[in-house]
Amino acid sequence: MTVIAVAAPPEVRDLFFDADTWAALRRLGDVRLPPPEADVGDEATLAALLAGADVVVTGWGCAPLSAAVLAAAPGLRLLAHTGASVxxxxxxxxxxxxxxxxxxxxxxxxxxxxxxxxxxxxLLHRVHRFDHALRSGVDWPTAKAAPPRRELRGATVGVVGASRTGRAYLGLVRALGARVLVADPYLSDAEAATLGAERVALDDLLRRSQVVSLHAPVLPETVGMIGARELALLPDGALLVNTARAALVEEAALLAALRAGRIDAALDVFDAEPLPADHPLRRLPNVLLTPHEAAGTVESRRRAGAIVVTEIHRFLRGRPLAHEVRPEQLDRTG
Incomplete structure (x- = not known):
């Protein structure tokens, strides 16, 4: 029988696999779990778990498939990850x-x-500024004194990266009436037109957009792609949203722009995670912060578990994988 090792602690398994999905996984083979309180981030623990396994399901904190781990698992044929980056x-x-x-x-x-x-x-409706002002205890007139508020309908929104998340965001803002620019060196003009967007160079996008949302992967050419020069191209009052990766933006340059009050930003990702309690971003009224949880909906995680089970089913029956990552693709993923 196929042995499927699930290299994730109970709390992670519970997030991704509901009762039906878990039952579907068990129908595919003998599901092996790590011992209670075991740390699958430890190579020796992972190696013991994978001994004799055909498939490994990975989650956060799992150790890599090092030479030592692979030596203990000569029959391993598939790694199925519950997340995005492998x-x-x-x-x-x-x-x-x-x-x-x-x-x-x-x-x-x-x-x-x-x-x-x-x-x-x-950001457009300055909700973050109103919330910060009211919580800080200022008087009512001072709390109401936010910069002008704008609507999404008719706004020009720049999407940096036509990734899966970029396309999802693009479709949503278009549905609410935004005009969309997109910057992505791997996207053609025809593909952009199909998405209902105009493909432009990054500098042009920054100059023309009222809102810029980042959806690019972390690659050598994208690390620090938004620095002081790029932030200076943004119009006064522009808004920056980053739910992708902190490494896309030079933090010092972003802090300088935010402290100057020229732009507002919403950030879900940070250079240091957890974000230190004394980090200056926490004190700025023109910043909206969330703790790297953009993908963390119940529905998203349940979909991920279902994808993993379906991919294992395809693999065991010799069918093509729908979400395979090949060696040559690894450098183009975040």
Whole structure:
């Protein structure tokens, strides 16, 4: 019988697998769990769990498939990840050994797109500023003295990265009447037109957009892609939303722009996570903060669990994987 090792603690398993999905996984093979309180981030623990396993289901905090782990699991054939990025888990050794890889990032796209929309609307209507002012105890007239508020309908919104989350966000803001620009070197003009957007260069997007939402992966060419020069291109009063990765933006430059009061921002991702209690971002009234939870809806995680089970089912029956990550694709994922 196929052995499916689930390298995730109980609290993570409960997030991704409801009773029906868990039952479906068990129908595919002998499901093996780590011992109570075991740390699958420890290589020796993971190696023991994978001994004799055909498939491993990974979650947050799992150790990578190192040479030592693979030596203990000569029959391992598939890694199915409940999240999006598989970079923390796969290794050159695992690909060389023929271990195939799939992931459930598609499940999270709508949730991230919807939170990016929620953050956009909050910034446009200055909800964050009103909330900060009222909680700080200022008088009523002072609390009402926010910068001008704007509507999404008719606004020009720039989407940086036509990723799954970028496309989900793009569709949502278009449905509410926004004009959309998109910057992505891998997107053609025809593809952008199909999405209902205008493809432009990044600098042009920054100059023309009232709202800029980041949805690019972290790659060598995207790290620090939004620095002091790029932030200076934004119009006065522009809004920046980042539900992608903190590494896309130079933090020092962003802090300087925010302290100057020229822009507002909504951030779900940070260079240091957890965000330190004394971090200056926590004290700025023109910043809306969420703790890296854009993808964390119940529906998103349930979809991810279902994708993992479906991918394992496809694999065991020799059918093509719908979400496979091949070695040559790894460098183009976040």
């Amino acid at each position: 970079k923390p888990f796969v290794t050159p050794e695992s690909f060389a050994r023929g271990v195939r890889v799939t992931q459930a990032g598609e499940a999270m796209a709508y949730a991230v797109g919807e939170q990016a929309l929620a953050l956009t609307l909050a």
